[in-house]
Amino acid sequence: MNTVNNKRRKESVEKIEKVFMELLQTKELKEITVSDICKLTGLNRSTFYANFVDIFDLSLKLKEKIETDFSSQFRFGDPENKNIGALRMFTHIKENQIFYKTYFKLGYDESHKIMIYDEKLAEQFFVNKNIEYHIEFFRHGLNAIIKMWLAGGCRETPEEMAEMLKLEYSGRKID
Numbered sequence: 001m002n003t004v005n006n007k008r009r010k011e012s013v014e015k016i017e018k019v020f021m022e023l024l025q026t027k028e029l030k031e032i033t034v035s036d037i038c039k040l041t042g043l044n045r046s047t048f049y050a051n052f053v054d055i056f057d058l059s060l061k062l063k064e065k066i067e068t069d070f071s072s073q074f075r076f077g078d079p080e081n082k083n084i085g086a087l088r089m090f091t092h093i094k095e096n097q098i099f100y101k102t103y104f105k106l107g108y109d110e111s112h113k114i115m116i117y118d119e120k121l122a123e124q125f126f127v128n129k130n131i132e133y134h135i136e137f138f139r140h141g142l143n144a145i146i147k148m149w150l151a152g153g154c155r156e157t158p159e160e161m162a163e164m165l166k167l168e169y170s171g172r173k174i175d
Contacts, residue, residue, distance in 0.1 A: 013051050015041045017062055020055075021102040029059060029106060059106055066103045086165045090149075090158035097150055104147050141168075 019040045023032050032055055034048050052058040070092075093100050123131065142165070149161060156164075 009051070012041075012043055012047050015043065016048060016051065016058065017065075020058055020062065021098050024102050024105050025098065029055065063103065063106065066099055069099075086162040087158055090161040093146060093150070094154045094158055097154060100146065101150050104143075104150070 016037055019037050020032065023036060023040075034045055034055065037043075037055075037058075038045050038048055052061065145161070145164070149156065
């Protein structure tokens with residue numbers, strides 16, 4: 001394989017994704033055009049179309065990238081420190097704010113794929129038949145907290161956010 005071309009292709013895709021995410025901060029998806037992206041990246045339309053079918057394909061591929069990146073890094077319920085997963089999550093979100101703002105702006109959070117949920121941990125606190133309701137409540141609540149934190153510019157530290165999340169579980173045993 002031609003390593004130079006692979007490197008160039010990867011750099012082109014990264015440029016396209018970066019500009020796309022930046023545009024999404026001020027425009028709706030339907031308002032963004034391939035021409036906008038090419039103009040801002042300095043790339044040809046043929047480069048865009050060599051990597052993506054259209055704007056919606058770019059959007060879906062970026063969604064998959066975000067979900068893969070997120071899920072490869074985080075697991076809640078570490079037996080040694082139940083707060084470590086949340087701290088790593090909030091730290092990663094703070095360091096990659098535009099990535100997550102994009103994910104939420106595109107409405108992909110409704111699928112909950114970005115939210116990794118440790119059902120074993122939940123079973124420690126919620127031992128009843130209604131655990132599915134708790135899981136759904138928690139996922140939506142965590143998404144709302146993350147969106148609010150991002151909208152506020154991540155003013156609180158990741159440690160403060162992880163502690164808030166930890167307090168939501170403190171002392172819970174619901175039958």
